[in-house]
Amino acid sequence: MKITDLKCMVIGDLHALLVRIDTDEGISGLAQIEGSKHFYLKPHVLFYKRNILEQDPTDVERVMLRIRRLGAFKPWGSSVSAIEMALWDIAGKAAGVPVYKLLGGKIRDKVRVYNGGDMPYAPSGLRLEGTSPEDYFNYASKRKKLPGQFKIMKFGIGFHSGMPWTFPEYHYGEKPLEPRAPYLYQEGLTTERGLKYTVECVKSLKEALGDEIGLALDCGPGWKVPAAIRLAKALEPLNVMWLEDLITGDYTPYTLPDIYRQVTESTSTPIHTGEQIYLRQGFQGLIEKHAVDIIGPDPCDIGGMAELKWVAEYADMHGILIAPHGVGDGPIGLAALVQVSATLPQNYIAFELPIVAAEWNGLVEGLAKDMVKNSFIEVPDKPGMGIELNEKAVRKRLKEGETYFDDE
Ligand SMILES: [Mg+2]
Numbered sequence: 001m002k003i004t005d006l007k008c009m010v011i012g013d014l015h016a017l018l019v020r021i022d023t024d025e026g027i028s029g030l031a032q033i034e035g036s037k038h039f040y041l042k043p044h045v046l047f048y049k050r051n052i053l054e055q056d057p058t059d060v061e062r063v064m065l066r067i068r069r070l071g072a073f074k075p076w077g078s079s080v081s082a083i084e085m086a087l088w089d090i091a092g093k094a095a096g097v098p099v100y101k102l103l104g105g106k107i108r109d110k111v112r113v114y115n116g117g118d119m120p121y122a123p124s125g126l127r128l129e130g131t132s133p134e135d136y137f138n139y140a141s142k143r144k145k146l147p148g149q150f151k152i153m154k155f156g157i158g159f160h161s162g163m164p165w166t167f168p169e170y171h172y173g174e175k176p177l178e179p180r181a182p183y184l185y186q187e188g189l190t191t192e193r194g195l196k197y198t199v200e201c202v203k204s205l206k207e208a209l210g211d212e213i214g215l216a217l218d219c220g221p222g223w224k225v226p227a228a229i230r231l232a233k234a235l236e237p238l239n240v241m242w243l244e245d246l247i248t249g250d251y252t253p254y255t256l257p258d259i260y261r262q263v264t265e266s267t268s269t270p271i272h273t274g275e276q277i278y279l280r281q282g283f284q285g286l287i288e289k290h291a292v293d294i295i296g297p298d299p300c301d302i303g304g305m306a307e308l309k310w311v312a313e314y315a316d317m318h319g320i321l322i323a324p325h326g327v328g329d330g331p332i333g334l335a336a337l338v339q340v341s342a343t344l345p346q347n348y349i350a351f352e353l354p355i356v357a358a359e360w361n362g363l364v365e366g367l368a369k370d371m372v373k374n375s376f377i378e379v380p381d382k383p384g385m386g387i388e389l390n391e392k393a394v395r396k397r398l399k400e401g402e403t404y405f406d407d408e
Pocket residue numbers: 218244245249250275
């Protein structure tokens with residue numbers, strides 16, 4: 001089998017960049033770029049076309065060796081990751097088995113997911129109205145009632161929320177006001193009042209969720225070490241699941257393991273990072289130095305599913321847990337997360353359920369609207385990633401100027 005083409009298309013109202021690899025045997029593989037990157041990553045995906053044409057897509061690793069060095073931390077690992085996932089989709093379809101069989105086989109029939117916001121394919125009615133403790137309480141109370149019986153929910157606080165904007169003198173720094181540069185000034189030493197306020201908001205979340213739902217918190221990046229340690233210690237009695245991205249994270253192109261270790265060693269509150277990191281080498285320092293308790297790689301950024309599995313196993317060997325990231329991965333990324341998570345070792349906690357907008361209804365087949373039950377998704381047994389596009393419906397929704405995978 002040979003790769004004959006690599007194509008992209010953008011679904012307009014969903015801002016979704018989809019990737020397809022075609023072969024000479026009529027089998028195609030699908031993948032998706034994490035949301036909000038469609039307008040600049042299409043040429044980046046297509047850049048790799050010349051490197052992979054004529055190759056056998058079922059020799060996934062051999063194809064990846066041709067392009068892996070041409071990627072980087074988020075967002076520049078997305079294209080390489082998408083190609084990897086499309087290759088596995090082809091390999092699975094060609095062999096007539098789900099991708100998890102090719103990654104070593106599943107060790108679980110259903111995978112635990114955690115809630116990072118809303119339900120897939122549901123009209124989004126849930127949002128944090130403000131950043132007061134009452135707002136957090138109300139928001140958590142509503143999310144607690146979501147179908148799916150989630151056992152873990154994640155909320156944004158600190159520099160990963162509106163607090164630095166809304167709370168006067170939240171930190172010793174400039175007020176972040178520039179919307180086109182979201183990370184500009186969004187860091188600094190938190191004031192005592194800012195820190196107390198943050199803790200009050202977390203207490204409100206905990207009050208709403210009780211102890212039947214684990215509370216995870218996305219916090220930054222942007223915290224400075226003394227405040228990060230104080231926050232983590234202050235939250236110790238609340239038994240939160242983890243504090244994510246305190247120091248680096250999101251789009252930070254480095255990991256600072258020594259600084260993370262200072263925080264992690266100072267507290268019993270679990271410390272988490274990793275969604276922006278590309279390749280196993282990107283995780284090496286964090287894992288080998290025991291710099292965090294939990295890593296959160298995203299299959300759409302780390303370099304793909306097999307890379308994520310390798311890193312999960314290496315982390316397990318070092319006593320580090322894994323809770324893969326996925327909030328913006330869309331329905332195809334969700335399918336990939338299910339496949340790889342089925343194969344991960346026992347350090348697996350749960351993956352972050354992508355928020356798939358209601359507008360995706362009818363565009364993708366293979367993932368039921370009510371797929372989450374008791375916080376789990378059953379692992380499908382269809383070949384490849386187990387997902388297909390409804391071509392007729394997708395054609396009607398393409399961005400102006402786009403054609404269906406560039407077909408005329
Ligand atoms: Mg995050």
